[in-house]
Amino acid sequence: MDLRIGGFRYDTTEALFDGSVTVQGARSTTMSTAATLPEIFERVVADEVDASEFGLTFLLRALDQGVPLVAVPAFPVRAFRHSAVFVNTGSGIAGPADLVGKTIGEFGVYGQDPGVWMKGILADEYGFRPESNRWVIGGLEHPAPPFTFTSHPHPDNLDITATPAGKTLSAMLDSGEIDALFTANVPQPFLDGSPHIGRLFPDYEPLERDYYRRTGYFPIMHTVVVRRELLEHNPGLARALYTAFLEAKQAGAQRYRRFRHLYQTPLMVPWLNPLLEANDRLVGEDWWPYGVSANWKALDTFLGYHYEQGLSARRWTVEEIIAPDLLDT
Structure with a gap:
């Protein structure tokens, strides 16, 4: 064949x-x-x-x-995905506990692969509860609606909306329109040195290595x-x-x-x-x-x-x- x-x-x-x-x-x-x-x-x-x-x-x-x-x-x-959560530096988020009540972006779907892992890890280790947040789904670097080729299941008690027309998640994070971003890709403004975007875990490598040491999960x-x-x-x-x-x-x-x-x-x-x-x-x-x-x-x-x-x-x-x-x- x-x-x-x-x-x-x-x-x-x-x-x-x-x-x-x-x-x-x-x-x-x-x-x-x-x-x-x-x-x-x-x-x-x-x-x-x-x-x-x-x-x-x-x-x-x-x-x-x-x-x-x-x-x-x-x-x-x-x-490893401790490095995959980005925050607006003016959002008041200094650690996982500060995510409560914040607006968080995800690319394409609510619950992409890194998002599933990080929500699970944050829930297990820091008590994170997604229902306490507002979620915005759209394109990362280019304006785009949520993916049309897949289904979009989610609990009824979640507040989920699409990015406004013409907006991107990277730009919304940089401007403070969203407080945090769970992402598979590093936002371009962060790579360009924007002072408005940082990581939830700036020193993420020791955390990821410790996570592997404790769980054995890559x-x-x-x-x-x-x-x-x-x-x-x-x-x-x-x-x-x-x-x-x-x-x-x-x-x-x-x-x-x-x-x-x-x-x-x-x-x-x-x-x-x-x-x-x-x-x-x-x-x-x-x-x-x-x-x-x-x-x-x-x-x-x-x-x-x-x-x-x-x-x-x-x-x-x-x-x-x-x-x-x-x-x-």
Whole structure:
């Protein structure tokens, strides 16, 4: 069969894009990308790709709508998210307790992947309650309405509105029209040095490392999905996709390990070797694990957060969302 696979070009997927890793049993593999991740996700919903990177929250929303998708336990995007909450410096927010009663923005949907993780972590560790806030959903750097390709479930007691016409979340945060922003991407005004935007946790790396040390969770944002009927007609495809994504990820990790002999000079990042050594000591040799067993607790935690935050119609289980013949990974 000929496969169309959607996704971004990351270290974890580069080998699939350059053809050095292929999907066993496929006659050909076409890697399809786009300017933004929402465009890739929209292709999944429209059935324009056979398999694709897909955000966990969008998978669960699709499953609630009866879309016959199933996950392959490869996770091309994951990120620690204490760094993903930005605040207006004039909002009076000096710590998590100060979020109460504030207006918070989110890109595209209420409950994007980093938002689910951070709401859950803030609730567990600081008593955060989303219903105490006002929420504004829209475009980050370009005016845009909430995503139209996905559903928008949320508890009835939440105050959620769309950004005003012509407004962006980054500009609204910079001007103080919103007090905080839960975001997957760093707001451009912050990168430009705006004095009006800071992080909720300015010294976030020690907090994120401590979070990993205590929980073992490296938060997962995206998985790989495929339609169930495609797997039914192509036995072995789920395993072949998993193996290909795993080999691509391992090829990316191996580049960093090989470059250690060269003091990472092929990469334009100073002091990268000491960072990799510190990560090895904390995380182990497999910084970016794939498979169910290494990620079951993190996945189950996300599924729990998603349900507790009123984003799922029911509490999904890991066994329900993963392709059955890959539960042994």
